[in-house]
Amino acid sequence: MKPPLRIGIAGLGTVGAGVVKLLAEHGRLLSLRGGRPLKLVAVSARSKAKKRDIDLRGVRWEKDPLALAEASDLDVVIELIGGSGGIARQLVRKALASGKHVVTANKALLAMHGTELAELSEKKGRILAFEAAVAGGIPIIKALREGLVGNKVSRLYGILNGTCNYILTTMRETGRDFDVVLAEAQAAGYAEADPSFDVDGIDAAHKLAVLTGAAFGCQVNFEGVHVEGIRRVTSMDIQFAEELGYRIKLLGLARETRYGIEQRVHPCMVPLEAPIAHIEGVFNAVVVEGDFVGTTMFQGRGAGQGPTASAVVADLVDVARGRDMPAFVVPAAQLAAKKVAPIGRHVGAYYMRLMVQDRPGVIAAISGVLAKERISVESMLQRGRSQSGEVPVVLTTHETEEAAMQRAVARIAKLRAVAAEPCLIRIETF
Numbered sequence: 001m002k003p004p005l006r007i008g009i010a011g012l013g014t015v016g017a018g019v020v021k022l023l024a025e026h027g028r029l030l031s032l033r034g035g036r037p038l039k040l041v042a043v044s045a046r047s048k049a050k051k052r053d054i055d056l057r058g059v060r061w062e063k064d065p066l067a068l069a070e071a072s073d074l075d076v077v078i079e080l081i082g083g084s085g086g087i088a089r090q091l092v093r094k095a096l097a098s099g100k101h102v103v104t105a106n107k108a109l110l111a112m113h114g115t116e117l118a119e120l121s122e123k124k125g126r127i128l129a130f131e132a133a134v135a136g137g138i139p140i141i142k143a144l145r146e147g148l149v150g151n152k153v154s155r156l157y158g159i160l161n162g163t164c165n166y167i168l169t170t171m172r173e174t175g176r177d178f179d180v181v182l183a184e185a186q187a188a189g190y191a192e193a194d195p196s197f198d199v200d201g202i203d204a205a206h207k208l209a210v211l212t213g214a215a216f217g218c219q220v221n222f223e224g225v226h227v228e229g230i231r232r233v234t235s236m237d238i239q240f241a242e243e244l245g246y247r248i249k250l251l252g253l254a255r256e257t258r259y260g261i262e263q264r265v266h267p268c269m270v271p272l273e274a275p276i277a278h279i280e281g282v283f284n285a286v287v288v289e290g291d292f293v294g295t296t297m298f299q300g301r302g303a304g305q306g307p308t309a310s311a312v313v314a315d316l317v318d319v320a321r322g323r324d325m326p327a328f329v330v331p332a333a334q335l336a337a338k339k340v341a342p343i344g345r346h347v348g349a350y351y352m353r354l355m356v357q358d359r360p361g362v363i364a365a366i367s368g369v370l371a372k373e374r375i376s377v378e379s380m381l382q383r384g385r386s387q388s389g390e391v392p393v394v395l396t397t398h399e400t401e402e403a404a405m406q407r408a409v410a411r412i413a414k415l416r417a418v419a420a421e422p423c424l425i426r427i428e429t430f
């Protein structure tokens with residue numbers, strides 16, 4: 001058997017501790033599968049004293065994580081600290097520069113600096129691997145790199161944030177509003193104290209940017225993602241969606257259009273008959289449409305100690321076996337700098353929910369604005385009468401260009417009979 005693969009881990013939080021446990025529990029199996037033992041040699045984290053429920057006997061403790069990058073007795077550094085800049089970026093750069101392979105779960109870092117880091121890894125002839133960074137335990141990067149590598153991808157989309165999916169599922173099941181469900185999720189430890197990366201769609205956009213790079217052979221472009229989160233989704237819209245045969249999901253979607261690469265993260269109306277509509281709670285899913293394979297869907301846990309450690313260790317076994325494949329499937333220098341398709345050019349159907357004064361002529365005024373923008377209404381429903389005189393009116397449209405829809409919404413919002421900010425949700429068809 002070959003000599004062991006010597007491993008250093010920076011960061012012993014949820015994921016780091018999970019990797020230590022997995023390596024200990026499946027040591028024998030992994031040395032068979034990896035063709036050599038996977039040996040944990042050194043670790044680094046903020047506090048040595050913290051109780052972690054992992055066995056670090058015989059493992060060197062480095063105070064400074066950057067020491068792992070330069071240690072002469074390591075082959076691979078696993079970065080599990082997090083953050084798009086700072087220490088994580090320094091560590092990954094330094095480790096690659098000094099000839100180490102790098103495994104990371106850090107989607108924020110890859111979304112911002114993925115292309116540059118891939119270039120460095122290839123220049124140095126080392127592996128940069130990040131299965132855990134996208135959809136956690138779902139082996140989606142491996143699928144794009146291996147099982148689907150013969151295809152041209154026409155479109156991909158997915159539920160890439162478990163926190164948002166959990167909140168939307170709970171809102172639908174209980175009828176409670178966003179703020180209440182978010183507070184519960186925080187109390188239960190599902191959502192972070194600062195939940196903005198999750199609920200504002202940024203975490204999903206980080207993952208989408210990385211997926212897009214691997215699937216479409218283009219430079220990772222986080223700035224090119226149109227991002228909207230779920231804060232403005234109300235339980236009323238979730239109920240209307242069900243009535244109309246849809247479920248609201250926060251999706252990340254990417255495809256190539258004649259205007260360039262379109263990357264979007266926002267709440268979507270997904271037809272109930274689409275399999276992805278039924279991915280609930282903290283689960284993630286990714287759908288890839290390839291020209292030869294057709295549609296494939298991958299689902300599983302996108303976060304948590306076990307699933308994320310599972311993905312990190314899959315990368316380690318690839319490193320142990322000497323996988324020779326570029327980080328983003330095509331060589332980094334060949335990744336195309338593709339144009340960003342403007343969101344205004346997006347063509348699709350829309351759901352619009354308004355709160356209006358219940359009096360004659362209101363619907364006519366709304367229809368007039370839509371007609372002026374040549375937007376065709378597919379269905380319209382109004383429910384009940386209220387004490388306040390305000391009632392919800394829901395419209396769905398046929399396919400139209402986003403720019404026209406946005407102009408219409410801006411004008412409708414200004415109508416005197418329209419009470420609150422209109423709620424606009426894109427309808428996706430699969």
Ligand SMILES: NC(=O)c1ccc[n+]([C@@H]2O[C@H](COP(=O)([O-])OP(=O)(O)OC[C@H]3O[C@@H](n4cnc5c(N)ncnc54)[C@H](O)[C@@H]3O)[C@@H](O)[C@H]2O)c1
Nearest residue numbers: 011012013014015045046080081082087105106303304308
């Ligand atoms: N938790 C998940 O389910 C999950 C899933 C997928 C990806 N990730 C990613 O994995 C990475 C780690 O996430 P986590 O949930 O384990 O985070 P965590 O906060 O639980 O752990 C972070 C670790 O990094 C250490 N650290 C922080 N700053 C440091 C510094 N300056 N020097 C040395 N050590 C330092 C901390 O001491 C801690 O041990 C992040 O990039 C995250 O986005 C996490």
Ligand SMILES: N[C@@H](CCO)C(=O)O
Nearest residue numbers: 160161162163302303
């Ligand atoms: N915060 C992420 C997990 C880490 O990728 C989520 O809720 O899906």
Ligand code: NA
Nearest residue numbers: 131134136138
């Ligand atoms: Na993954």
